[in-house]
Amino acid sequence: MPRAGVVGSTLPTIFRRYYVSGMTQALDRTNARWINETEQRLAEWLRVRGSVLVGFSGGVDSAYLACAAVDVLGAPNVLAVIGRSASYPDAQWATARSVARQFGVPILEIETSELADPRYAANPTNRCYFCKSELWSRLSPLAVERGLACVVDGTNADDLGDYRPGAQAAREQGIRSPLAELGFTKADIRALSRARGIPTWRQPSAPCLSSRIPYGTAVTSERLRQIERAEAALRSLGVAGDLRVRFHGDLARIELPPNDVAGWLVPDAAAKVRVAVIAAGFRRVAIDLRGFRSGSLNVLGGVVLDAPAGEASEAPAA
């Protein structure tokens, strides 16, 4: 089966147009046959391994993978491990535990200490490498100890095109990424999660809190808590969808869903935002006029090139 080339992945519906063998066809992710065939590919991959340890954050991807693994292999052959640290939001932790409870996923929580690593805390552009090295170096021996055949993560096919230094750590530790290996995109995983009734299917992406701090600015527990408080306060004001509070010293720069920016600039709403974020520990508050951009600080840090509003940023040519 040839891989299909995406020719219109920005369509805002669950339909996407693929160019396959010279013909254009619509992909309907609600189609039962597509769901069944796609899940069968994952099931076959998992059955070959027989048992897995899942790096489990409670995000869209790892939640789906853990639930599917339990369904295919049975709970005794699956262990989902949550690595807790200051960079892991409490809200995400609650989601992870809730999904595990609902779908019978066995979990184990361990404390990770990436902030104790000065190479991580200094916040270089490859910060994620040191975090993932810490995590996977803990999980690989655990899998051996528990007799689980391999360690897997929720990396998906879309992630492969992003700047992700953490992926190098995974490769070095022999971590497998079945969703990416099978070509599952984020949209695929959301649709498959929805079909299974996993509540994370419509959850915004939730990278670790350190991703709010510009490269070169030290990551500290205090700063992470400040960011977490600010984001929680904004959620309680009714901010929905993608949200990031970016740390710029005294200034919080808030990224909101682009279509919501105008509404939060209206004086009454803006005043509430300002009060909430200042109460979280910032002295000044600003709203980014372009709104949320995935990897925004990669652009600010010069890791990827800026792109005009409404277009994806690109990796630099060299």
Next chain:
Amino acid sequence: MSIRSREDLESALRGLGLRCSVEAYDALAVVVPELGDRRLELEDIRRRAIELARAHGFSHLAVELREPEQPPDARATLPRG
């Protein structure tokens, strides 16, 4: 590649009719509007401001939410009596 200039961006934004100053933090420009200036609530103005920021070398443009000025009669006064 445009040369990043806070002063030029501030001047260009004033040319849009915005009453503001601009602060720069590397490739982030922060617009500090004068109190009462609400022009950035307009989509067209925001779009043009973003284009100007890019043209002047800034990948990010944000607007500071300023503390509203209290009207004179809302300021604390000593109770009489």
